[in-house]
Amino acid sequence: MTTRESTRPLRADAVRNRQAIVEAAYTAVRRDGVNTSLDDIAKAAGVGSGTLYRHFANRDALVLAVIEEQLAALARSGAELADATPIEAVERWLTEYIDQAGTFQGLSATLVSTVPDRGGSDSCHRARAAGAELIDRAIAAGQLRADTVPDDLLDLAAAIAWVGEHVEPDPARTGRLLRLCLAGARST
C-alpha cells in the first residue's frame, strides 16, 4: 500500500501529507493527464514541493501510488474469474487491464514499461503476473496457441489502451481490437 522501502513507521503528519499528495495527484492526472505539474499537485495537497519529492522519488512513483489499489485489485481478480472458461477469463481480465490503463492520459506508458526485468513497481509486476497466469492456463487448456508469449498479450493490451488515448473514446473499438488480438493467439 506504500512505495516506501523502509520499515520504519511514518510520523503522523507524514502519513497525512502522503495521503493528501496521492489524492491531489489523482484529481490532477484525471483532469490533465500524467504530465500535469507536480508543483500544482503539491500546492493542492497543501504541502511544499520538497515534501512531494521526499515521498515520491519521481513522477512514475507518484503515478504508481495513485493506481496502487487498482493494481492490487487486478492482481486479486484472477480468483474471481475462476468460474469462467480459461479463454473467457483472459478476455475479461485483459478488458479490465485496458480499462485501468485508460484511467487517465499517459497511464498506459507507465504500465507497459514495467516489465519485470526493468524495475517496474512490485504492484504492477504482481498485476501482470496475475494476467500471465490466466494466459498460461488458457494455453494449458489448449485454447491459446502453445507458443503464445504472455507478455505479448499484456503489452498488446496496454498498447490498445494507448491507442484509446489518441482517438475519440470508443469502448466498442477497444473491445474489437482486443478480440482481434485474442483471435490471433487462439489455437486452431
Next chain:
Amino acid sequence: MTTRESTRPLRADAVRNRQAIVEAAYTAVRRDGVNTSLDDIAKAAGVGSGTLYRHFANRDALVLAVIEEQLAALARSGAELADATPIEAVERWLTEYIDQAGTFQGLSATLVSTVPDRGGSDSCHRARAAGAELIDRAIAAGQLRADTVPDDLLDLAAAIAWVGEHVEPDPARTGRLLRLCLAGARST
C-alpha cells in the same frame, strides 16, 4: 515536400534556414527523442528560436517535417508491392510502417494520432491511405475478414511500434506481434 500552406515562394535565406532546422531536428530527435529541446534545435541550426516558430507552428509540425520523405515513400510503396499476394503486401507494408514509426522515441504517437478526421498532416494521411488500400485489397481477395477495419490494423501497427519504444529493441518480437494481429484478422 513542405508543410507551408501559402503559395508564396520563400526567400532564399528562409529556405536555407528551414532546411537547417529540419536537419538539426532530425539529429536531435534521433538522439533524444521527440521531446528534445526546441531551443537547442534552433541553436544547432544557427537560427533564433523565433525563426523555428515562424516555420513550424508547434512541435508536431516540425516532427512531421522531419519524417516527410519517409511518409512519402510509404505512400508510394503500395505500387512496389504489386507483385506480392495481397496479404503479403499488407504484412510487408505494415512492417515498413512500424519500422518508420520506430525511427525515434515518441514518433509512434505522432503517427497514430493523425487519423483523417482529426487534422493530421496530409503526408501522414496519404501514407495511411496507401496502407488502407492494401488492406482493402486483401479483404476483397478473401484473405482478411470482410469486417476488418483498416484503421484498426494501422493503429495496431503504430501501437506495436510504441511497445517497441518501451522495451529493449527486438525486431523479432515486433514481427511476432504484427503476425499475431494479422492472424487475428485473417478470414477462416
Next chain:
DNA sequence: ACCTGAACACCGTTCAAGT
C-alpha cells in the same frame, strides 16, 4: 519579409533553514 534574441511565464529539482 524574415530574422534575432531578450523577456516572460512556467516547471522540475535541490537544499538550507526551521520545527
Next chain:
DNA sequence: ACCTGAACACCGTTCAAGT
C-alpha cells in the same frame, strides 16, 4: 524526522527591434 519555500537551471513562446 520531516517540512517549507526560496533558489537554480531550464524550457516554450512571444514580440519589439533590426535588416
